[in-house]
Structures are given as C-alpha cells and as structure tokens.
Amino acid sequence: MHFTLQKRNKTWMPAINLSIVGLMVYIMACPASSMDVLVHNRINVLNGTMVKIQCIFTSCYKVDVNKFAMNWTYQENTNETEEMFMTYKKGMMPMRTDRFSDRVQFVGNLEKNDLSITLSDVQLSDEGVYNCYVRNPPDRIQGHGIINMFVVTELPPPRDSTIAVAIGASVGGALALLILSMVVVKCIRRHKKQELISDEQKMEEEGKLDAEGGTEEGTKKL
Secondary structure (H helix, E strand, O other): OEEEEOOOOOOOOOOOOOOHHHHHHHHHHOOOEEEEEEEEEEEEEOOOOOOOOOOOEEEOOOOOOOOOOEEEEEOOOOOOOOOOOEEEEEEEOOOOEEEOOOOOOEOHHHHEEEEEEEEEEOOHHHHHHEEEEOOOOOOOEEEEEEEEEEEOOOOOOOOOOOHHHHHHHHHHHHHHHHHHHHHHHHHHHHHHHHHHHHHHHHHHHHHHHHHHHHHHHHHHHO
C-alpha cells in the first residue's frame, strides 16, 4: 500500500519509532510552528468488510487535551461539501449521521498521536474522500490528512509468483553456468600457459646441456 507524507496541509506516512537521540534531534530542529499528518492517501476496501482508516500526527508540542482539537469529515468527492462525523473538543465525540449511523468507532490513542478510526460493514456509498484535521496549540498550523477510499466488490487475484521464481531460477542457473564456464576456461588457459613455460624451460635446459657437451668434446681433441 502506498504512503505519502504531507506537511501541515498534506498527507503522511505510517508512524515511526524514533530513538531517543533521533527524538532529541527532531525536537531541537523543530520550528516554532510545525505539524505533519500521516495517512494512507489511497485505500481499497472490500464491500461488506471493516476497514481501519489511519491518521497519525507529529508535533513539536505535547498534546494539551484542553486545547487540542480534531475533526473527521467525509466528502463524496473533492468538490462536494464536507460532512463531519467525528470531532474532539476536550473529549472524543462521534457524531451520528445518516450515512454512517453507528458504524464508525475511534480506535486511536491520543497519547501516541494516533487518531485512527474504523468503519464497519463498508458500503459502496462509503466510497469518497476522508479528511483528518488536527490542531495542537501552540502549533498555529492546522494539520490535514486526505484519504481517498475506493470500495470494490472483489479483490484482485494474488500475484502468481511461480513464473517469477522460475524466471529467477533460470537466470540464476544460467549465470552460475556462465561463471563456472569462465572459471574452467581460465583454468585451462592457465594450465596451457604453465605447460608452455615448462616446455620452454625444458628446451632451454636441453640447449645448455648440448652446448656443454660440445665444449667438453672440443677440449678433449685439443
């Protein structure tokens, strides 16, 4: 599934566990007003199932439950009016609507900056744009995550990895055979070179012996 990060009025990526050092660096580098909202910018949901719609935010400031505010809204498309179905003002308040009735539940954790919700018994009419708005004073910028949800009546068939495995095995086998052939050819060439050097050394030694033998015969005649 694809993730994106949108700063302030943009979408996001999943929550990241920061080390203590990384968190300290983030806090030190954090500007006076900064907020990121992390969401899946596109999700496909099977009709009749339950889906978790994630929304996680990062901020330089700890959440103050007396000042923190959040809204979830729905649009049939980006040109339509937004319909609020959940809000937070000193407490999470699901708003019963004709569209969702009681099918929406808050499953996030404010202490972990998680504002995720679930939507049960997804209907074809639930397809559309879901907006997660976040305000965390003293951040002056309102965070905004946008999720485009598409409802399908059947999931695409799983990818057949057999062909990929077979191709990978064939390529790997061919590559191994090529490397083996190169090694064999190299060894044969090296062996022939050694034999050639040995023959040359042998001929050189025989030449020296012949020369020495001729010298001895000449000495005897004298």
